Amino acid sequence: MKEFVMIYRSEPMGEIKLTPEGNLAVSKEWENWMGGIAAQNKLVSPGMRLGNEGRTVKPGNVVTNGPYAEIKEIIGGLSIFRAESIEEVADWAKNCPILSAGGTVEVRDVMQMNG
Amino acid sequence: MNEFALIFRNDFHPETGYSPEKLQEIMKQWQTWMGGMAAKGQLANPGTRLGGDGKTIRPSNVVTNGPYAEIKEMITGLIVVKAGDIDEATEIAKGCPILNAGGNVEVRNIVPVRAN
Amino acid sequence: MQEKELIPHLYRTEFRKITAVLCRLFGIEHITIAEDIVGDTFLLAAETWGLKGIPANPAAWLYVVAKNKARDFLKRSTIFTEKVSPEVQYSADQSHEIEIDLSATNINDSQLQMMFAICYPGIPPESQIGLSLRILCSFSIDEIADAFLTNKETINKRLYRAKEKLKQDKVRIEMPPPAEISRRIENVLTTLYLLFNEGYYSTNRNTVLTKDLCIEAMRLTHMLTESESTSRPEVNALLALMCFHASRFEARVDKNGELILYEDQDILLWNKELIGQGEHYLNRAAKGEVISRYHLEAAIAYWHTAERDSPEKWEKVLSLYNRLLMVEYSPIAALNRTYALAKVYGNEVAITEAEKLGLEQSQLYHSLLGELYSEVNKQKALEHFAIALKLTKTTGDRKVIRKKIEKLKTDTN
Numbered sequence: 001m002k003e004f005v006m007i008y009r010s011e012p013m014g015e016i017k018l019t020p021e022g023n024l025a026v027s028k029e030w031e032n033w034m035g036g037i038a039a040q041n042k043l044v045s046p047g048m049r050l051g052n053e054g055r056t057v058k059p060g061n062v063v064t065n066g067p068y069a070e071i072k073e074i075i076g077g078l079s080i081f082r083a084e085s086i087e088e089v090a091d092w093a094k095n096c097p098i099l100s101a102g103g104t105v106e107v108r109d110v111m112q113m114n115g
Numbered sequence: 116m117n118e119f120a121l122i123f124r125n126d127f128h129p130e131t132g133y134s135p136e137k138l139q140e141i142m143k144q145w146q147t148w149m150g151g152m153a154a155k156g157q158l159a160n161p162g163t164r165l166g167g168d169g170k171t172i173r174p175s176n177v178v179t180n181g182p183y184a185e186i187k188e189m190i191t192g193l194i195v196v197k198a199g200d201i202d203e204a205t206e207i208a209k210g211c212p213i214l215n216a217g218g219n220v221e222v223r224n225i226v227p228v229r230a231n
Numbered sequence: 232m233q234e235k236e237l238i239p240h241l242y243r244t245e246f247r248k249i250t251a252v253l254c255r256l257f258g259i260e261h262i263t264i265a266e267d268i269v270g271d272t273f274l275l276a277a278e279t280w281g282l283k284g285i286p287a288n289p290a291a292w293l294y295v296v297a298k299n300k301a302r303d304f305l306k307r308s309t310i311f312t313e314k315v316s317p318e319v320q321y322s323a324d325q326s327h328e329i330e331i332d333l334s335a336t337n338i339n340d341s342q343l344q345m346m347f348a349i350c351y352p353g354i355p356p357e358s359q360i361g362l363s364l365r366i367l368c369s370f371s372i373d374e375i376a377d378a379f380l381t382n383k384e385t386i387n388k389r390l391y392r393a394k395e396k397l398k399q400d401k402v403r404i405e406m407p408p409p410a411e412i413s414r415r416i417e418n419v420l421t422t423l424y425l426l427f428n429e430g431y432y433s434t435n436r437n438t439v440l441t442k443d444l445c446i447e448a449m450r451l452t453h454m455l456t457e458s459e460s461t462s463r464p465e466v467n468a469l470l471a472l473m474c475f476h477a478s479r480f481e482a483r484v485d486k487n488g489e490l491i492l493y494e495d496q497d498i499l500l501w502n503k504e505l506i507g508q509g510e511h512y513l514n515r516a517a518k519g520e521v522i523s524r525y526h527l528e529a530a531i532a533y534w535h536t537a538e539r540d541s542p543e544k545w546e547k548v549l550s551l552y553n554r555l556l557m558v559e560y561s562p563i564a565a566l567n568r569t570y571a572l573a574k575v576y577g578n579e580v581a582i583t584e585a586e587k588l589g590l591e592q593s594q595l596y597h598s599l600l601g602e603l604y605s606e607v608n609k610q611k612a613l614e615h616f617a618i619a620l621k622l623t624k625t626t627g628d629r630k631v632i633r634k635k636i637e638k639l640k641t642d643t644n
Contacts, residue, residue: 003163005163005165007183007190009183028546028550031550031553031554032549032553032572034553034557035549035552035553035554035556035557035568036584036587038553038556038557038560038565039556039560039564039565039568039569039584039587039588040565040587040588040589041560041565041589043556043557043560046557048118048120048195048225048226049225049226050120050223050224050225050226051223051224051225051226052224053201053223053224054201054221054222054223054224055201055202055204055205055208055221055222056219056220056221056222057205057208057209057211057214057219057220057221057222058214058219059214059215059217059218059219060214061209061214063205063209067221067223068122068124068219068221075122075221075223078193080163086168086169086170087170089170090170090172090178093170093172094172094176094178096172099172099173099174099175099176100174102174103174104171104172104173104174104183105171105172106169106170106171106172106182106183106190107169107170107171107172108165108166108168108169108182108190109165109166109167109168109169110163110164110165110166111163111164111165111166
């Protein structure tokens with residue numbers, strides 16, 4: 001088994017929804033989608049959800065405000081999975097709820113840190 | 116303390132085309148930088164280093180091979196750091212060796228996920 | 232209380248208290264000596280009380296005898312010169328006897344400290360459970376052997392090795408510093424949870440004994456919730472989870488000791504008081520930032536004490552299983568998640584998901600698929616139940632599966 005990252009991108013979605021307790025509101029679609037992969041014991045880490053704050057640091061200590069601007073999309077979060085091949089992960093990604101919101105998923109292989 | 120993601124980008128995969136000595140030097144720079152953060156309790160998670168394989172999935176299940184094409188760069192990895200605010204995290208990012216290789220670092224706040 | 236019942240009763244309640252205090256006084260390397268001294272005390276009690284009658288305050292009698300025996304031992308041993316003597320030298324009144332503090336506070340502190348010492352990840356989980364039962368719960372070696380469905384020799388060997396390892400690694404009997412409690416308590420909770428499950432999911436037919444395991448696990452977890460430094464949200468969540476499960480003690484076993492499935496249980500037999508306790512601890516668990524697997528599992532157990540089969544219940548349960556799996560995978564959580572999925576989105580959706588689980592070796596997997604196919608494809612359902620029957624090891628489970636197969640066959644015709 002190897003590890004892969006899914007990087008979720010979309011156009012900035014405006015304010016991030018929080019529950020009354022101040023927590024991130026996770027939609028049922030996301031929960032069911034990720035829960036289904038986790039039920040196969042293929043989820044390494046649900047990863048993180050990124051906020052809208054951002055800075056980009058470039059050579060020569062040039063700092064620009066805002067998330068890194070990729071054409072129109074920014075990264076919204078990422079998760080780590082385990083699978084035999086990148087194709088397997090790409091198949092799961094096809095059901096990722098971000099696609100129905102017009103976003104994209106990038107699947108990447110993870111390199112072993114001390115390997 | 117809050118957590119911030121530092122996302123590294125560069126326009127090509129650094130280990131291709133470098134001499135072993137150069138690779139050794141780059142590795143040392145990263146180790147020194149990361150070790151320094153860890154020693155100060157700033158490193159929340161050493162994160163992941165990404166390889167060159169990639170697939171990008173777009174709506175209607177359009178799959179393209181290769182990492183997400185960002186103008187001419189791609190993500191090479193990320194780590195999570197602890198800092199009081201985004202400006203402090205940005206200061207930390209300024210020490211990243213990728214800046215010496217023409218790459219850049221995106222600093223992003225992480226939304227705490229607390230189930231309820 | 233008659234002497235016949237009194238001694239076993241006192242053994243259960245007092246053995247662990249005196250042993251914990253003596254262990255703490257002697258150090259981790261002398262657990263066995265502490266056990267022996269307390270064991271001797273009870274032997275002497277049995278002989279003396281049999282001859283002279285039961286003393287006015289039996290527990291106090293035990294404390295006095297145990298203290299004397301401990302003092303005698305200390306005087307004869309090198310522990311005195313190495314460990315106790317330096318401390319006594321600093322105490323105000325040197326001429327007095329060695330102080331052995333059997334006050335309620337010191338007993339409680341000693342038991343908490345022993346809990347942290349025994350739940351040591353350097354020894355295997357079954358040894359942690361065994362030692363906990365012996366030192367923290369006053370179980371005899373015979374009872375531990377019965378609980379694990381094995382023999383005395385195996386348990387003796389297991390506990391001996393565990394004690395040697397604790398000695399070798401110089402595990403200290405002390406409270407972890409505040410900054411370390413959250414990390415160290417994870418091991419303690421894992422062991423307590425395993426101890427509870429050992430009782431709750433045991434195939435042992437001795438239901439009195441298996442219930443005792445659950446009660447002891449709850450008592451120890453309760454001790455942690457009573458102490459300020461250890462009453463963390465995840466500890467309260469674990470206790471809530473145990474209360475919710477335990478509320479079904481009476482409903483889940485029939486007169487012959489056979490397990491009754493959740494959906495066939497008589498709700499009136501669920502223990503309302505324990506459900507109320509569970510809710511109390513679940514509320515206490517909600518204070519703080521941490522959401523542990525115990526929070527999620529307790530919330531699932533809570534929904535199972537609520538009215539059956541409301542759409543809201545299954546939506547919640549599905550969501551909780553999704554989140555539990557993201558925190559920690561287990562095959563049982565994966566199967567339960569799929570069951571909840573069927574309740575919310577229908578059997579066909581759940582069948583597609585179930586077949587991706589990769590749990591073909593599990594009896595529960597085939598039972599679940601048998602269940603899900605029952606209304607969709609009877610032939611498939613029968614095939615899965617047949618495999619489940621082959622994989623099943625206990626007669627109780629076999630009986631349940633046979634019943635389902637019978638029912639399907641009669642429905643077909």
